[in-house]
Amino acid sequence: MISAAAARDFQLVRAPPDFLDDPYPWYAALREHDPVHALEGGGVFLSRYDDAIAVYRNPHASSDKKEEFRPKLGASPLYEHHTTSLVFNDPPLHTRVRRIIMGALNQRAIARMEAAVVTLVDALLAAMAEKRELDFIDDFAARIPVEVIGNLLDIPQAERGPLRGWSVAILTGLEPALTPAMFENGNRAVTEFIAMLKELIARRRKRPGDYESDVLTRLIQGEQDGGRLTETELYHQCIFLLNAGHETTTNLIGNGLWQLLRNPGEMARLRADPALVPSAIEEMLRYDGPIQLNNRRLVEPATLSGKSLPASTLLTIGIGAANHDPAQFPEPERFDVARKPNRHVAFGQGDHACAGMNVARLEGRIAFTRLLARFPHIEAAGPPERDRRIRFRGFRKLPIRIA
Numbered sequence: 542m543i544s545a546a547a548a549r550d551f552q553l554v555r556a557p558p559d560f561l562d563d564p565y566p567w568y569a570a571l572r573e574h575d576p577v578h579a580l581e582g583g584g585v586f587l588s589r590y591d592d593a594i595a596v597y598r599n600p601h602a603s604s605d606k607k608e609e610f611r612p613k614l615g616a617s618p619l620y621e622h623h624t625t626s627l628v629f630n631d632p633p634l635h636t637r638v639r640r641i642i643m644g645a646l647n648q649r650a651i652a653r654m655e656a657a658v659v660t661l662v663d664a665l666l667a668a669m670a671e672k673r674e675l676d677f678i679d680d681f682a683a684r685i686p687v688e689v690i691g692n693l694l695d696i697p698q699a700e701r702g703p704l705r706g707w708s709v710a711i712l713t714g715l716e717p718a719l720t721p722a723m724f725e726n727g728n729r730a731v732t733e734f735i736a737m738l739k740e741l742i743a744r745r746r747k748r749p750g751d752y753e754s755d756v757l758t759r760l761i762q763g764e765q766d767g768g769r770l771t772e773t774e775l776y777h778q779c780i781f782l783l784n785a786g787h788e789t790t791t792n793l794i795g796n797g798l799w800q801l802l803r804n805p806g807e808m809a810r811l812r813a814d815p816a817l818v819p820s821a822i823e824e825m826l827r828y829d830g831p832i833q834l835n836n837r838r839l840v841e842p843a844t845l846s847g848k849s850l851p852a853s854t855l856l857t858i859g860i861g862a863a864n865h866d867p868a869q870f871p872e873p874e875r876f877d878v879a880r881k882p883n884r885h886v887a888f889g890q891g892d893h894a895c896a897g898m899n900v901a902r903l904e905g906r907i908a909f910t911r912l913l914a915r916f917p918h919i920e921a922a923g924p925p926e927r928d929r930r931i932r933f934r935g936f937r938k939l940p941i942r943i944a
């Protein structure tokens with residue numbers, strides 16, 4: 542049990558080691574004792590579900606985080622990338638770019654992905670069957686999203702190798718405590734990624750793909766009513782799409798399997814009734830979601846959990862904390878593959894709600910349905926290795942044995 546005093550001392554930039562293993566007891570203490578918790582360097586950490594929803598719905602809670610990141614990232618490629626992306630912008634840029642991206646990620650485009658994902662997942666499972674003991678992240682979870690986004694942008698197979706490393710390096714640039722090595726790797730990744738995209742986009746301009754199904758062609762050509770991305774926006778939105786969809790979905794699948802291994806009763810329930818896979822995916826997202834933090838800045842004063850906050854306060858929304866709030870989720874520490882209702886905020890909410898949530902759900906559904914059908918026995922083959930970051934939550938290694 543974490544004391545009220547310890548909760549009040551809590552700081553994200555020097556999170557205690559046990560927080561990285563299991564942040565949920567800390568979130569519970571913060572929710573109870575200090576739900577609008579002051580962070581060093583200004584700003585507050587929000588841990589209650591109702592406060593998270595209020596912020597996501599507040600039109601005066603801005604996503605423009607340039608002020609916060611300029612001192613951290615300077616005039617660097619990382620800064621240009623992150624501040625151009627959708628999640629750092631408000632209308633009108635946000636509205637215009639989001640329309641183009643949502644147009645490319647429509648239900649028809651997503652339905653068309655299904656067959657390719659099934660083929661890919663089955664090929665990965667066949668390779669896993671040869672090994673018996675393997676790393677679930679490297680051999681399965683991380684292999685799916687990179688191919689899905691690669692297909693979405695129609696990046697040639699031979700050019701997909703570096704995508705995963707670039708994506709991790711660029712997102713790591715958003716960690717609350719950034720080391721010089723993280724900063725340098727992130728900048729190098731943005732520069733190399735742009736060089737690759739320049740060539741890819743030049744080729745696609747010469748030979749456009751199908752506007753309906755090729756997301757890159759759609760991003761190049763913009764909306765048919767005239768909305769277009771600038772060249773810089775185009776590069777950064779492509780990078781953003783890969784980043785947004787890659788590590789997050791890898792971690793949905795990795796974190797999800799880990800919960801099934803820790804809860805054999807729930808694994809058995811899911812095997813007995815595969816129709817529960819979609820609700821199990823929602824519970825995986827709620828219980829230990831891939832993104833733990835979102836940020837906003839107030840442009841008008843607001844009151845949260847009874848505390849008045851002035852304009853310009855930086856808000857850190859604790860997604861994982863909100864998703865374990867007993868005021869919204871009965872028995873929040875119970876992993877229940879049939880939980881209903883399950884109005885989690887793993888994909889955020891409101892104007893910036895995840896544009897790729899149905900892509901992620903499709904990948905998760907196919908991955909778990911085929912995995913459980915293929916292997917009647919899956920067990921841990923040693924301790925997993927956590928990726929020790931705060932904003933993004935997942936495993937570097939998850940050794941398993943299958944039969």
Ligand code: HEM
Nearest residue numbers: 627628785786789790793887888889893895896897900901
């Ligand atoms: C389980 C996997 C995923 C999780 C947990 C996740 C989570 C999130 C969250 C929390 C946001 C909101 C950010 C904010 O409000 O500041 C977001 C935004 C976004 N996500 Fe995802 N995401 C996932 C997968 C994907 C995939 C597969 C794609 C693309 C194919 C994608 C594309 C986007 C885009 C474009 C946005 C920006 C939306 C906007 O600002 O308007 N995401 N995601």
